[in-house]
Amino acid sequence: xxxxxxxxxxxxxxxxxxxxxxxxxxxxxxxxxxxxxxxxxxxxxxxxxxxxxxxxxxxxxxxxxxxxxxxxxxxxxxxxxxxxxxxxxxxxxxxxxxxxxxxxxxxxxxxxxxxxxx
Amino acid sequence: xxxxxxxxxxxxxxxxxxxxxxxxxxxxxxxxxxxxxxxxxxxxxxxxxxxxxxxxxxxxxxxxxxxxxxxxxxxxxxxxxxxxxxxxxxxxxxxxxxxxxxxxxxxxxxxxxxxxxxxxxxxxxxxxxxxxxxxxxxxxxxxxxxxxxxxxxxxxxxxxxxxxxxxxxxxxxxxxxxxxxxxxxxxxxxxxx
Numbered sequence: 403x404x405x406x407x408x409x410x411x412x413x414x415x416x417x418x419x420x421x422x423x424x425x426x427x428x429x430x431x432x433x434x435x436x437x438x439x440x441x442x443x444x445x446x447x448x449x450x451x452x453x454x455x456x457x458x459x460x461x462x463x464x465x466x467x468x469x470x471x472x473x474x475x476x477x478x479x480x481x482x483x484x485x486x487x488x489x490x491x492x493x494x495x496x497x498x499x500x501x502x503x504x505x506x507x508x509x510x511x512x513x514x515x516x517x518x519x520x
Numbered sequence: 521x522x523x524x525x526x527x528x529x530x531x532x533x534x535x536x537x538x539x540x541x542x543x544x545x546x547x548x549x550x551x552x553x554x555x556x557x558x559x560x561x562x563x564x565x566x567x568x569x570x571x572x573x574x575x576x577x578x579x580x581x582x583x584x585x586x587x588x589x590x591x592x593x594x595x596x597x598x599x600x601x602x603x604x605x606x607x608x609x610x611x612x613x614x615x616x617x618x619x620x621x622x623x624x625x626x627x628x629x630x631x632x633x634x635x636x637x638x639x640x641x642x643x644x645x646x647x648x649x650x651x652x653x654x655x656x657x658x659x660x661x662x663x664x665x666x667x668x669x670x671x672x673x674x675x676x677x678x679x680x681x682x683x684x685x686x687x688x689x690x691x692x693x694x695x696x697x698x699x700x701x702x703x704x705x706x707x708x709x710x711x712x713x
Binding site for chain 2: 431432433434435436437459462463464466468469471472473477478479495496497506507509510511512513514515516517518520
C-alpha cells in the first residue's frame with residue numbers, strides 16, 4: 403500500500419492511453435487494431451509477455467488493444483504502453499499508422515451489410 | 521483466399537458503446553451477438569470529481585478501477601467492436617477515451633427506472649455521438665409503447681426508440697443496424713459539409 407506513495411502513475415483525471423502525439427492518428431486507443439509484423443522466428447527472442455501479444459495479434463484483422471488487455475489481465479494504459487514498445491521495435495503495426503482518419507462512410511456501410519447478413 | 525502477408529496493415533474497427541444502468545442488460549446484449557465471450561477490460565481513473573462521501577471506506581482514495589465489457593464481430597477485415605460502459609455513470613463520464621472515436625451508442629433502458637438513463641442520453645447528446653434507446657423487453661413484453669417511452673425521456677424522438685430482447689441475437693442485430701444507420705447519416709453529413 404505504501405509503495406504507491408510518490409510513484410503515482412496517473413495524476414490526471416483520465417489517463418491517455420499513450421503519450422500524446424502530434425499526429426493524433428498514430429495514437430493507440432482501446433479500439434486500435436494491432437497486428438504482428440515480426441516473423442515467427444523472432445518470437446523466441448522476446449519476453450514471454452510480448453510473445454503472448456505477438457501470438458494474439460498474429461491474424462489478418464489484428465486484435466484490439468482492449469482484447470489484449472483483457473487477455474494479459476493488464477489495465478488499458480499499461481497495455482497501450484506495451485504495444486507502443488512493440489511498435490518501436492517493429493514487431494507490430496497498428497491501425498493508427500495506416501493514417502485512415504478520413505470519412506468512414508464506406509467502412510460503416512460494409513459493417514452494416516455484414517450485420518444484415520448475420 | 522489471399523495468404524496473410526505480415527507487412528499488411530490490420531483491419532479497420534468501428535466502435536459502438538453500450539450504455540445503461542446497472543442490471544439493464546449490457547453484458548447480456550454484448551454476449552448475444554459477439555463472436556467471443558465478452559471480455560472484461562479494466563482501466564484506472566482518478567476520482568477527482570467525485571464527492572467526499574463517495575470515498576468513504578475506499579482504501580485508495582486517489583484512483584478507482586473501472587471495468588467495461590468488450591465484444592466483437594468480424595466481417596472480413598472489418599471489426600465491429602462493442603464496449604459496455606461501466607455500471608456507474610459518474611465513473612465513465614470522466615473517461616474521455618471511452619467515448620473517443622465511438623461511432624454510435626445504444627442506451628439500454630429499464631422502464632422501471634427510466635430516469636437512470638437521463639445522464640447517458642445527455643452525455644451522448646453533448647458529445648455528438650449518435651444513439652438509440654433500446655428498451656429491453658423480456659419475452660417481447662413491455663407495458664409501454666415507443667411513443668410513451670420517447671415522451672417520458674423528453675429529448676428522445678420516437679424513431680430513436682427500439683424494443684429489443686437483449687438475449688436474442690436477431691433483436692440485438694436490429695438495434696445495431698439502427699445505430700449504424702444514424703452513424704452513416706452522420707458520416708455522410710460530415711463528408712458533404
